[in-house]
Structures are given as structure tokens and as C-alpha cells.
Amino acid sequence: MQDTANPAEIKPEGSGFLPGLAIDSVIFGFHESQLKILILEYRNTGLFALPGGFIKKNEDINDAARRVLTERTGLHDIYLEQFYTFGDIARYDPEPLQKILEANGITPTNDHWLLRRFVTVGYYALVDFTKAVPNPDRLSDRCAWYDLGNLPPLMQDHQQIVQKALETLRANLDHKLVGLNLLAETFTMADLQSLYETILDQKLHRSAFQRKMLSLGILERIEKKYSGGAHKAPYLYRFAHEPTP
Amino acid sequence: MQDTANPAEIKPEGSGFLPGLAIDSVIFGFHESQLKILILEYRNTGLFALPGGFIKKNEDINDAARRVLTERTGLHDIYLEQFYTFGDIARYDPEPLQKILEANGITPTNDHWLLRRFVTVGYYALVDFTKAVPNPDRLSDRCAWYDLGNLPPLMQDHQQIVQKALETLRANLDHKLVGLNLLAETFTMADLQSLYETILDQKLHRSAFQRKMLSLGILERIEKKYSGGAHKAPYLYRFAHEPTP
Structure with a gap:
């Protein structure tokens, strides 16, 4: 003001x-x-x-x-x-x-x-x-x-x-790709879920959330590079599209 | 202005x-x-x-x-x-x-x-x-x-x-119950579909549209009153809830 x-x-x-x-x-x-x-x-x-x-x-x-x-x-x-x-x-x-x-x-x-x-x-x-x-x-x-x-x-x-x-x-959470602007360039599915849970102020089911997000076709999974012990590291994702402001 | x-x-x-x-x-x-x-x-x-x-x-x-x-x-x-x-x-x-x-x-x-x-x-x-x-x-x-x-x-x-x-x-078409304010109090499923098609400027599949609308739980089907030859008249619906402006 x-x-x-x-x-x-x-x-x-x-x-x-x-x-x-x-x-x-x-x-x-x-x-x-x-x-x-x-x-x-x-x-x-x-x-x-x-x-x-x-x-x-x-x-x-x-x-x-x-x-x-x-x-x-x-x-x-x-x-x-x-x-x-x-x-x-x-x-x-x-x-x-x-x-x-x-x-x-x-x-x-x-x-x-x-x-x-x-x-x-x-x-x-x-x-x-x-x-x-x-x-x-x-x-x-x-x-x-x-x-x-x-x-x-x-x-x-x-x-x-x-x-x-x-x-x-x-x-606007889903159709405006809110996450794209609030997360770093790459993130785990848990990061994304945490963002949604925080904005909505409610817990979400992990598997249903993951299924829904993947079905939107907006996420790109990044190939893991080999590194010792990395087999337990979570996948990293990034958004496949540009933001739509 | x-x-x-x-x-x-x-x-x-x-x-x-x-x-x-x-x-x-x-x-x-x-x-x-x-x-x-x-x-x-x-x-x-x-x-x-x-x-x-x-x-x-x-x-x-x-x-x-x-x-x-x-x-x-x-x-x-x-x-x-x-x-x-x-x-x-x-x-x-x-x-x-x-x-x-x-x-x-x-x-x-x-x-x-x-x-x-x-x-x-x-x-x-x-x-x-x-x-x-x-x-x-x-x-x-x-x-x-x-x-x-x-x-x-x-x-x-x-x-x-x-x-x-x-x-x-x-x-806002779905989540604001746009139809509730643009249609008369009772209407047929064809009336509702015509409204959606006009606003969206695209044809919709009749059965998929009907399924979707009924699944929203916002429509109430009005019991048909008996009248000669009325067995072919379409069902009338009204919205079950108040608008949410």
C-alpha cells in the first residue's frame, strides 16, 4: 500500500x-x-x-x-x-x-x-x-x-x-501448475506432495497423489546417474512444460 | 462505463x-x-x-x-x-x-x-x-x-x-454451477448439454456428458407425473443445491 x-x-x-x-x-x-x-x-x-x-x-x-x-x-x-x-x-x-x-x-x-x-x-x-x-x-x-x-x-x-x-x-492448484513456480528445478515426488499438502492444509495419500500427478503428463522423470548406494535415492522430477502465467 | x-x-x-x-x-x-x-x-x-x-x-x-x-x-x-x-x-x-x-x-x-x-x-x-x-x-x-x-x-x-x-x-463451468443461474428452474439433460456446448463452443458426447453430470451429485430428477403419451417425454431435472456465488 x-x-x-x-x-x-x-x-x-x-x-x-x-x-x-x-x-x-x-x-x-x-x-x-x-x-x-x-x-x-x-x-x-x-x-x-x-x-x-x-x-x-x-x-x-x-x-x-x-x-x-x-x-x-x-x-x-x-x-x-x-x-x-x-x-x-x-x-x-x-x-x-x-x-x-x-x-x-x-x-x-x-x-x-x-x-x-x-x-x-x-x-x-x-x-x-x-x-x-x-x-x-x-x-x-x-x-x-x-x-x-x-x-x-x-x-x-x-x-x-x-x-x-x-x-x-x-x-488454481492443478490447472495453473503452481508447483512449477514454487519448487526448485528438480524435486522428488515427496517434495511435490509436501507442497500440495501445505497449500491445501491436508494430508494426501501417497500412492493416489503420485498416480494423479503422473497422469497429468506434466512431470518428466530424470534418469538416475549411477552412484554407489544410490539405488535407494528417490527419483527426481522436473516439469515438462513452461509455466502458463 | x-x-x-x-x-x-x-x-x-x-x-x-x-x-x-x-x-x-x-x-x-x-x-x-x-x-x-x-x-x-x-x-x-x-x-x-x-x-x-x-x-x-x-x-x-x-x-x-x-x-x-x-x-x-x-x-x-x-x-x-x-x-x-x-x-x-x-x-x-x-x-x-x-x-x-x-x-x-x-x-x-x-x-x-x-x-x-x-x-x-x-x-x-x-x-x-x-x-x-x-x-x-x-x-x-x-x-x-x-x-x-x-x-x-x-x-x-x-x-x-x-x-x-x-x-x-x-x-468456472463445473465448480461454480454456472447452469444453475442460466437455466430455468427445471430443464432436461439436453437443455443442460446445449448450455455446456454453447459456452465451451464444442460438441460433447451425450452419454459421457450425462454420466459426468449425474456423478457430480448436483442434479435432482423430478418424478414424472402420469399423462397420456408422456412415456416418451424426457426426464426433467433441477439443481439440488443453492448457488455458490
């Missing part, structure tokens, strides 16, 4: 940005059987939020989302999908924004553009946890991975945005 | 509405094996558009979409789903809006709020064709059903919005 530009550039009139519209992104990573998301902490406020930003007047909204994502993770060309636009009046809450501005030495007037009602377009991204380098913006001093099951209290309706992103991820 | 208020209320400053944000709705109906949508024709302009509107400053965006839908169809409590927010710069095209304003006796200044860049939240609705009473708004003189395969040229990116709505409808 915050601008990624220098605070001094956040002028009262919000010039340069579309008025009343923001983007927020739920950036998923998977590590050690945990689904994680990136959370920003705003400097000297104790406020936690999803990484987000505003849309430049000459920028597509999807490009604005990609820009924020690259700024926060250092990654390019990652899986990013718009999933819902949040526009309830109930989400309007100028207090945390006032706090953020004040913590950055700005005493906003009552009609400061940041204190008006905002509608936000929600995006979710799937990134390879091992490759992303979380990077705070100029208004925040921390950007870090949090387990989905152990998030700090998030400002405004950001908890709701996370919940809706997770529901979308679950609904 | 147009306001449903009196043209005189469309003040240059757009007071009362959120700036730069609109909603557009693709309202699907099904009749005689054709998928249809509602299209508005703007008075004295030759311009065709999706029914849409703006969001009042004290209104949830989903409520704004429901309001427009009720105004256009006379129907309440119908299946409505947000599916995508369109925010490319390329969709910005003030010319048709200028034309619409002029056709209503308004000579807009260059900074008229309607001539600025708009982002629009797309919704699709599924309505019972036989119950909807299309109703033009104050800026248009016609609101009518058009076959999806035979639409007039639509203004701005509205054709793209229709296409994306159709893709979403196809992707």
Missing part, C-alpha cells in the same frame, strides 16, 4: 500517480514444508503490511505490480496473477497511513491524497524462495518472509487479502 | 464518485441455444458498450456493480462475480466519451473528469433470460440482448472484457 519512491516525493496532491488506486501483492514462497509470504515492516510504526504501491499515470496496472515485485524480490519474469480488487468502504482506514507519514517527518493535511479512500488491486506471485532477496523500500526498514500460519497483525484489510490469495491459489 | 445518473449530474469534477475508477459488467443470458449478453447503445452516437457505471464515494465497489445490474435488468439477488480489473494505458480513449457528452448537450472541458484515464473492474453476471427486462439508462436509448457470436463493434476495450469474461465462465 505504500509508495516505493522517496518519501519526499509523496506530495500532497499525489501527482504522478492514479488517484485512489493501489496494488498489493501476496508473494508466496515455499521452504522447509512451510508456505511463506513477504511482509514489510514500516519504520518506527510497528505496522506490518503487504508489499504494494501505486500506479504511475503512464503505467499499466499489471506493470506496476511487476515493478513492485521486482523491487521487493530482485527477481524478474516471475509468476504473477491478478486475483481480486478490494473496494469495500470498510477497508478505508487513514490512521495507519497518517502514522507512516508522520514517522517519515511528514505532517499530512486532512486532505492529503494518501488519507483518502483507496481501492486496491490484489496480485499473488509465486517465487523460488531460494532465489528471492527480500528488499525493504524507503519507508520500511524490514522486508522478510513469514510463515503463513504465523503472520504478524497486518494493517487495514491485508489479512483478508492474504486469505483470498490463498483461496485462489488452492482453486 | 457510463453513469446511470441524470446527465446533468455528471459535473466536471465528478463529485460524488471515486475518481478514475469504473465498473463494467458482462451480463450473460442463455436462450434458444445461444449465449447472449446485454449491450447498451448510446443515444445519437452509434456507440455500443457494456452496461457499467461509477462507484459512489460511500459505496462498496461490489455494491456499485449490483446496483448497475439491477438497474439494467430489473433483477435482484443474481449471480454476480468480479473477474478482472482492466488497467492498461492502451484502454484510455477519451474520444467516445467526448461524443457521448456532446450528444447529451454537454461540451466538456479538456480536464473533464470523464475524459481522464479510467481503470475498470470487470464483473460477469448470469441471469435467467426469461426474467430479465433490459432497461436503458438515461444516456442510452437502447439496452438489448445480443448473441455473443454477433456483437456490434464495442467501444474502448469492451470486446476484450467480453472475451476475458467468457474465458472465466469456461474455467
Whole structure:
């Protein structure tokens, strides 16, 4: 929800940005059987939020989302999908924004553009946890991975945005090849099952899961190279197709 | 994309509405094996558009979409789903809006709020064709059903919005019980198959389709009442569950 530009550039009139519209992104990573998301902490406020930003007047909204994502993770060309636009009046809450501005030495007037009602377009991204380098913006001093099951209290309706992103991820699990973007290039069937179990938050039967995954025709089994004692090592797989963002 | 208020209320400053944000709705109906949508024709302009509107400053965006839908169809409590927010710069095209304003006796200044860049939240609705009473708004003189395969040229990116709505409808066909909202209360298996074939734009095998539909456990077969010669009439079905919007 915050601008990624220098605070001094956040002028009262919000010039340069579309008025009343923001983007927020739920950036998923998977590590050690945990689904994680990136959370920003705003400097000297104790406020936690999803990484987000505003849309430049000459920028597509999807490009604005990609820009924020690259700024926060250092990654390019990652899986990013718009999933819902949040526009309830109930989400309007100028207090945390006032706090953020004040913590950055700005005493906003009552009609400061940041204190008006905002509608936000929600995006979710799937990134390879091992490759992303979380990077705070100029208004925040921390950007870090949090387990989905152990998030700090998030400002405004950001908890709701996370919940809706997770529901979308679950609904898309099979036909969007979610695993392709969350796992390393090669993985075992157990890795894949662990990812599915974590996203769905339920145990799956090993043989039924393996049968289903193999029947989809999207996995390629990698030939084992000979090595002493390797006969007990599990098969490694990779996805046979390119992602379909 | 147009306001449903009196043209005189469309003040240059757009007071009362959120700036730069609109909603557009693709309202699907099904009749005689054709998928249809509602299209508005703007008075004295030759311009065709999706029914849409703006969001009042004290209104949830989903409520704004429901309001427009009720105004256009006379129907309440119908299946409505947000599916995508369109925010490319390329969709910005003030010319048709200028034309619409002029056709209503308004000579807009260059900074008229309607001539600025708009982002629009797309919704699709599924309505019972036989119950909807299309109703033009104050800026248009016609609101009518058009076959999806035979639409007039639509203004701005509205054709793209229709296409994306159709893709979403196809992707949701099974798990959202699309048929429940597009068919009359009771229907034959042939009616249901015709709907699926029309939405998917492909022929389906009769017995495989019937098997699949019955296996979902969502259909209830209605007992035939005795009537002379009725032994050859097809079974009637209805949906056993409420819709899940």
C-alpha cells in the first residue's frame, strides 16, 4: 500500500500517480514444508503490511505490480496473477497511513491524497524462495518472509487479502501448475506432495497423489546417474512444460 | 462505463464518485441455444458498450456493480462475480466519451473528469433470460440482448472484457454451477448439454456428458407425473443445491 519512491516525493496532491488506486501483492514462497509470504515492516510504526504501491499515470496496472515485485524480490519474469480488487468502504482506514507519514517527518493535511479512500488491486506471485532477496523500500526498514500460519497483525484489510490469495491459489492448484513456480528445478515426488499438502492444509495419500500427478503428463522423470548406494535415492522430477502465467 | 445518473449530474469534477475508477459488467443470458449478453447503445452516437457505471464515494465497489445490474435488468439477488480489473494505458480513449457528452448537450472541458484515464473492474453476471427486462439508462436509448457470436463493434476495450469474461465462465463451468443461474428452474439433460456446448463452443458426447453430470451429485430428477403419451417425454431435472456465488 505504500509508495516505493522517496518519501519526499509523496506530495500532497499525489501527482504522478492514479488517484485512489493501489496494488498489493501476496508473494508466496515455499521452504522447509512451510508456505511463506513477504511482509514489510514500516519504520518506527510497528505496522506490518503487504508489499504494494501505486500506479504511475503512464503505467499499466499489471506493470506496476511487476515493478513492485521486482523491487521487493530482485527477481524478474516471475509468476504473477491478478486475483481480486478490494473496494469495500470498510477497508478505508487513514490512521495507519497518517502514522507512516508522520514517522517519515511528514505532517499530512486532512486532505492529503494518501488519507483518502483507496481501492486496491490484489496480485499473488509465486517465487523460488531460494532465489528471492527480500528488499525493504524507503519507508520500511524490514522486508522478510513469514510463515503463513504465523503472520504478524497486518494493517487495514491485508489479512483478508492474504486469505483470498490463498483461496485462489488452492482453486488454481492443478490447472495453473503452481508447483512449477514454487519448487526448485528438480524435486522428488515427496517434495511435490509436501507442497500440495501445505497449500491445501491436508494430508494426501501417497500412492493416489503420485498416480494423479503422473497422469497429468506434466512431470518428466530424470534418469538416475549411477552412484554407489544410490539405488535407494528417490527419483527426481522436473516439469515438462513452461509455466502458463 | 457510463453513469446511470441524470446527465446533468455528471459535473466536471465528478463529485460524488471515486475518481478514475469504473465498473463494467458482462451480463450473460442463455436462450434458444445461444449465449447472449446485454449491450447498451448510446443515444445519437452509434456507440455500443457494456452496461457499467461509477462507484459512489460511500459505496462498496461490489455494491456499485449490483446496483448497475439491477438497474439494467430489473433483477435482484443474481449471480454476480468480479473477474478482472482492466488497467492498461492502451484502454484510455477519451474520444467516445467526448461524443457521448456532446450528444447529451454537454461540451466538456479538456480536464473533464470523464475524459481522464479510467481503470475498470470487470464483473460477469448470469441471469435467467426469461426474467430479465433490459432497461436503458438515461444516456442510452437502447439496452438489448445480443448473441455473443454477433456483437456490434464495442467501444474502448469492451470486446476484450467480453472475451476475458467468457474465458472465466469456461474455467468456472463445473465448480461454480454456472447452469444453475442460466437455466430455468427445471430443464432436461439436453437443455443442460446445449448450455455446456454453447459456452465451451464444442460438441460433447451425450452419454459421457450425462454420466459426468449425474456423478457430480448436483442434479435432482423430478418424478414424472402420469399423462397420456408422456412415456416418451424426457426426464426433467433441477439443481439440488443453492448457488455458490
